[in-house]
Amino acid sequence: VKRQPTELLKALVALIRRGLFEDFAAKAAKMEPADLGDVLASLDGTERVDVVRRLPPEVSSQALAEMPDEAHRGETLAALDPTEAAHIVEQLDDDDAADILGELEPAKQQEILAEVEDRPDVERLLRYDEETAGGLMTTHLVSVLVSDTVAGALESVRKQAEETEDFGNVFVVDGASRLMGVLSFKTLVVSDPDRRVEEVMEPPDVTVGPEEDQEEVARLMARYNVPSIPVVDADGRLLGRVTFDDVIDVVEAETTEDILRFGGVSAHEDLAASWGTAVKSRAPWVFVNLLTAFIASSVIVLFEDVLVRAVALAAYLPIVAGLGGNTGTQALAVTVRRLALRQIPVDQSVRVIRKEMAVGLTNGLLAGSAVAIVALATGQGPQLGLVVLMAMVGNLFLGSSVGALVPLLLNRLGVDPAIASSIFVTAFTDTCGFALLLGLSSWIIL
């Protein structure tokens, strides 16, 4: 098993900090790019630029491409002289080069590209939005002509292979570069060499346009179990391919977005951002939450006379509100995830909501009875017990209904259901919980 222990990482960082750069460079030359990327991530900005500058470009370029934190990759490239940066870019695969350059200001990008020799592929990729198939794809692939024989195709693959890293499937095109089919290696090596490619190829079932959203590309790859998806233009011409390793990165990035949104953070907050940037990203959400909290608290103001006459109720406010929020968040998490995995079949939205309502009602009865028993046991009287039970059942029922309904509704409207943050559900259950407890009290007890 190849794994880099924390101790080794610390030792490498120590070598750099003690000025023993030659010792470090000797080790770096033999390391996996991802491991070296972790070393870069552990350094501070000026140390990192210094290391990238002093390592050979063929080593530092790959380490930079594998560094986990995207914002720091761009910063590092921008801190180099344009010619130094160009040497790095020249060593990278076209998709990695476009990713890193895409993090820079357009002026800086142009300054570096002007020094880069012979990489029109990188400039072409930079034109696509980074969250689309075009932004993910590499233009480097192996293709053969549909009119060729299997023997001729194998010879052609052999020639192209020398210039292309790990190429997965072989694509079959016609004279106008239009995608006609896909050849697996298996087919290429087991087929009769005299047969024509046309006879043994598979139809290109799964293709995407360059503007296709990256999340959809990932879904198609997971669904159809293909190691690479061809990207074609409107006329069916082959532009590039998206490979499995990019798709795993996309799934990780989408997971980050979903968890951040669920936690009430802007989905595009850079995880490693400084505190100032993080405040800018989160403060709007804090103020949205402030607004919803004022709405909930206005219910308390409305029923202030009830509280004055029965201050013991105040202790039940956070219980009724909190458990409603908990149950609503549970329903929300389950429903958002079912939608993301496309696990809610045709016309079954009603069934999903009905299930969550039943769960909320049951848990409301269970937890409500427990709270009512505590109220009775502490001598607060059967009326208060009844009010607390009814408020709990009502709030947990409403919470679970809304937790399931809102994401389903957003999905039906074509909006990403993951924006239904738990913040809105808890705002709703706070408001309803206060209204139920205080309203029922003023009606039954007072």
Next chain:
Amino acid sequence: VKRQPTELLKALVALIRRGLFEDFAAKAAKMEPADLGDVLASLDGTERVDVVRRLPPEVSSQALAEMPDEAHRGETLAALDPTEAAHIVEQLDDDDAADILGELEPAKQQEILAEVEDRPDVERLLRYDEETAGGLMTTHLVSVLVSDTVAGALESVRKQAEETEDFGNVFVVDGASRLMGVLSFKTLVVSDPDRRVEEVMEPPDVTVGPEEDQEEVARLMARYNVPSIPVVDADGRLLGRVTFDDVIDVVEAETTEDILRFGGVSAHEDLAASWGTAVKSRAPWVFVNLLTAFIASSVIVLFEDVLVRAVALAAYLPIVAGLGGNTGTQALAVTVRRLALRQIPVDQSVRVIRKEMAVGLTNGLLAGSAVAIVALATGQGPQLGLVVLMAMVGNLFLGSSVGALVPLLLNRLGVDPAIASSIFVTAFTDTCGFALLLGLSSWIIL
């Protein structure tokens, strides 16, 4: 682009329900397994069993393997006669067969396996925990001898390829089946046919043992960009390989677990479970939450005399508590995700906590000032304004500190930080929020 519109899915389901099975079967034979799996998922239990029984086993087996909802796959197989189920199992790849059989009771499993001919591979795979490398791997792979020539290896690959679907890399073993290296197709087709395999192969950098956790397997594949990872036993003998499509499924499953935990649902709740099962899975969390809510509410009981003398404070309770919970959940989401992506470099935990503290303090000052201004504007006096400001700053600071500290601490203790559900953070901020607001009031105002 190949995609199955909802209309087509509905039309296929309608064909089955109108009894036009032959029309459906003709279409099914030409469909992708994943698309047919969606049709199965849209049917109810008895319809599904009927369709699986009537389609040819080579078609229904693949559709069943691709059906999105795991629990229903096992149920369907269990509802068939053992011989019918055995025909399905015989058609499946070893890893898919073991996955589906793994969902059945041991007795049912044995009953079916007794009817299955010649699949010792499936029985072997069933012995591994399904969340490990052994549970994910397939034993079907292509290997060549280290002592062979490139030409000999290519001939050997050609023979094995006829029996193996999509095989990715070629593994190089010695006479005792010990893994010695890996050969890409590229190397196989571009190398001089007379060279020895030993001279052109790559060392097997990334390998795992069969007991390795599936999440670690996914992390290694994403990190080192390899399309398949060999699984070896303690003596280095090659047991199987885990492929990229299984890893994408693992990443999806782990995302589900993380989002469920964050939402306070048991990570292993089946998303499509009936309401009864869902209640059983969630009720324990509801009672944990009930306990924490009682703790928070006991703070209110403790300060009941303060509330009696200044009932206006009650309206500020949900604001101070709610915003603290919001800020704590934000810090939690960001920190949990940074840990999952291993983006927190050596010895930087302190820096992470400091950043979140600074964010909490700043947002506390911003939101606290806004609430204090509202208190002043509604004529509630400068003392109440000051108390609210101080309580907000304190609670948002404590919330963000705990949101960052708890997952980092769990991680240091070797516990999965994702268990730090938002429920615990909001329980903490409710308690602190009430104590700060009521405590400061009794000290400053009354």
